[in-house]
Amino acid sequence: MGRSSGLKLAILVIAAAALMQFSTAQTTHIVGDGLGWLVPPGGLIAYQIWADTQTFVVGDVLVFKFSDAFQDVARVTKDSFKSCNSSEPISLKTKSSANFTLDTIGEYYFIGTKDKHCNMGQKLAINVTAYPGPTPSPAPTISGPVTYFVGEGLGWFVPPGDSLFYAAWAFGKTFYVGDTLVFNFINGTQDVAVVTENVYKNCTKNNTTAVYATSPVNITLETTGQHFFTSTYSKHCELRQKLAINVTGSSTAKPPSSSSASPSIAESPAASPLANSAPSRMASPYFFTIFFVIFWAFFH
The missing domain is CATH 2.60.40.420 (Cupredoxins -  blue copper proteins)
Structure with a gap:
């Protein structure tokens, strides 16, 4: 009995540690923060600046907030992004808030398909660089002036x-x-x-x-x-x-x-x-596996 209780306790400790790690693995990025998703003042630079303030990893979610009557968002190929061609989008969402989960490493491209919105700068390109998990800090190096x-x-x-x-x-x-x-x-x-x-x-x-x-x-x-x-x-x-x-x-x-x-x-x-506002955190897909482990430990 004591041995079984000890095993259950060890399982619970491991599961809790894993849950703490993975609960912060998925970040929700509100595209444009307070600006939202619209034809930006000043053109494309607004969304380039926003993307430069973010770090995207697999499992993160992009949230596009906009006025349904005037905006939409399409995920497109790189060529379609460059030419603002919305005829064959990978996916198109017309209701806010529109969520896109970043499920692979690589580049993602999004545009607005209304009128000439894309040509006026309503377009976003991001790069997903890694899977979730801790990234070691680089060690300081000795170097001269830059x-x-x-x-x-x-x-x-x-x-x-x-x-x-x-x-x-x-x-x-x-x-x-x-x-x-x-x-x-x-x-x-x-x-x-x-x-x-x-x-x-x-x-x-x-x-x-x-x-x-x-x-x-x-x-x-x-x-x-x-x-x-x-x-x-x-x-x-x-x-x-x-x-x-x-x-x-x-x-x-x-x-x-x-x-x-x-x-x-x-x-x-x-x-x-x-500005890079503090991102909200959501549980990753691993949450359900960890929950099952905890459930099993209690009832077996």
Whole structure:
């Protein structure tokens, strides 16, 4: 009798531990967070930014929230995503909230099929990178300064619409003393102004620390703390040609540049609509197997 009770207790402990692990294995992602699923202001960049703030694993669920009368959502192939062709969707959902379970590793593509919604940016591409489970943190490595090309291939310009393009570019990067920012632009159409936080927030033209008008502009980060950049061209700052980063320490001993630590963006109110909100958690399919094990232990 004692041996049987001990076995049941061991089974219950193992099952409980497994339940704790798998109950957090499935994440529900609300597409666009507070923005929802619609034709986004500023075009496709809104959903690109949102996807960049997420990590998708097998078992996660995408939830599209929209107005049934004006929106829908279709899962499509990569080619259909690129061409905004909705004639042969993998699946089409016309009622909100529309849920899609990510059941395999790989790329997923979604578009809105109403009118020209897809062409106006109502489209989402994501990549499911792993199965659920703990991921070991990378060990810190010793490396020298890193050169960052601001905006990558698009360079330094007035981003389309009222977008958070440069906030998205800085997100996920860790900047250190000794790193270099490179601003590429067309001479005569842009410049780079190193400014104070107040100038950055209010887009005033006074108190610029330095202005560089010849591309490329290489700026080495020499001090820790927040650094602010914008343009002195008329209305460029107001149109969000502005970048805020946080320099955290020396580059002589730092984690890889893909570290998940994110810089502080001074203009947090503007970033809030697409901020990475805490995801809700749901039980994974393993929940039912674990429940059966617990049931068996009690009644046998």
